[in-house]
Amino acid sequence: MKTDANNDTPLLDVADLVVDYRRGRTTFRALNGVSVTIGAGECVGLVGESGSGKSTLGKAILGLTEVTSGRISFAGSDITHAKGAARRRLAADLQVVFQDPYGSLDPTLTVGHILAEPLTAAGTGRAEARKAVAEMLDHVRLPADTVTRYPSEFSGGQRQRIAIARALVRRPRLIVCDEPVSALDLTTQAAVIDLFIDIQRETGVSYLFVSHDLGVVRRICHRVSVMYQGECVETGPNETITRNPAHSYTRRLLLASPVADPARQAERRRSWLGLRTATGSPVP
Numbered sequence: 001m002k003t004d005a006n007n008d009t010p011l012l013d014v015a016d017l018v019v020d021y022r023r024g025r026t027t028f029r030a031l032n033g034v035s036v037t038i039g040a041g042e043c044v045g046l047v048g049e050s051g052s053g054k055s056t057l058g059k060a061i062l063g064l065t066e067v068t069s070g071r072i073s074f075a076g077s078d079i080t081h082a083k084g085a086a087r088r089r090l091a092a093d094l095q096v097v098f099q100d101p102y103g104s105l106d107p108t109l110t111v112g113h114i115l116a117e118p119l120t121a122a123g124t125g126r127a128e129a130r131k132a133v134a135e136m137l138d139h140v141r142l143p144a145d146t147v148t149r150y151p152s153e154f155s156g157g158q159r160q161r162i163a164i165a166r167a168l169v170r171r172p173r174l175i176v177c178d179e180p181v182s183a184l185d186l187t188t189q190a191a192v193i194d195l196f197i198d199i200q201r202e203t204g205v206s207y208l209f210v211s212h213d214l215g216v217v218r219r220i221c222h223r224v225s226v227m228y229q230g231e232c233v234e235t236g237p238n239e240t241i242t243r244n245p246a247h248s249y250t251r252r253l254l255l256a257s258p259v260a261d262p263a264r265q266a267e268r269r270r271s272w273l274g275l276r277t278a279t280g281s282p283v284p
C-alpha cells in the first residue's frame with residue numbers, strides 16, 4: 001500500500017469507529033467498529049447497499065457527524081473530535097465532493113467567486129486566487145470564461161467538474177467523494193470518472209470514493225472496502241474484491257451490479273437469485 005511520503009503512517013487511518021445516531025429515545029448504531037486506511041495517492045472505494053453506513057463514515061471523517069468511539073487519524077494526527085479552528089485548518093488538506101451537482105453550488109454566485117472563496121477565506125490574495133482558479137478550471141477541462149458564469153448555466157456533469165475544482169483549489173491531500181457520479185447519466189459518469197483518474201495522476205491526491213456501484217469503483221479504486229449493516233465485511237485490492245470476493249455479501253453485490261451485455265446480465269441475475277435462494281436472506 002502507498003503510504004504518507006515520509007513514513008509508514010497512512011494518510012488516513014480510521015480505527016474501530018463507532019457512530020450512534022439518536023432516534024427519539026433510542027440510539028441506532030450506524031457504524032459498528034469500522035477500520036479503513038488510505039495511503040498517499042491511493043483511491044479506496046467504499047461500497048455497500050443503501051443504509052450500510054458509507055455516507056456516515058464519510059461524514060465522520062469530515063467532522064459532520066459525532067463519533068461515539070474509535071479514532072480517526074489524518075497524517076498521524078488525531079482528528080476524531082476536531083472542531084472549530086482545528087477543523088477549519090484541516091480544510092486545506094481534507095475536502096469533499098457530494099453527490100448532488102445541483103444542490104452543492106450556491107446559485108447566486110459566479111463560478112469564479114465559488115472557486116476563489118476557499119482561497120480568499122484562507123488569506124490568499126485576489127490575484128493569486130484568480131490564477132489558481134484559472135489553473136483549476138484547466139485541470140477539470142472547463143473553459144476559462146466559466147469564471148463569469150453562474151452554476152445554473154451548466155449541465156450536471158459540468159457542475160460536478162466545478163464542484164471537483166472547488167474541492168481541489170486548496171490542493172488537498174484527501175478528497176471524500178460521496179457518490180460523486182450517481183446523479184449523472186452513464187456517458188457523463190464515464191467522463192467524470194476519467195477526470196477523477198487524471199487528477200489523481202496529475203496531483204497525487206487520495207480519494208475515499210463512496211459508491212453503491214461496484215462497476216464504478218472497479219474503474220477508479222486501488223482497494224475496496226465493502227460495507228454491510230454498519231460493518232466493513234471485506235477489504236482488499238480492487239482486482240480481488242471485484243473478481244474473487246471472499247464474502248457472500250460482496251458476491252451478491254457484484255452479481256447485482258449491471259453489465260453492458262444483456263445476455264450476461266440475465267445470466268448474472270439468474271445466478272444472483274439462485275445464490276439468494278441457496279444462502280437464505282440474512283447475509284452472514
Ligand SMILES: Nc1ncnc2c1ncn2[C@@H]1O[C@H](COP(=O)(O)OP(=O)(O)OP(=O)(O)O)[C@@H](O)[C@H]1O
Pocket residue numbers: 021022023028030048049050051052053054055056057212
Ligand atoms: N442523522 C441521522 N439520524 C438517524 N439515523 C441516520 C442519520 N443519518 C443516517 N442514519 C441512518 O444510518 C444508517 C446509515 O446511513 P448512511 O447514510 O450512512 O448509509 P449509506 O450506505 O450512505 O446509504 P445511501 O447509499 O442510501 O446514502 C441508515 O440506516 C440511516 O437511516
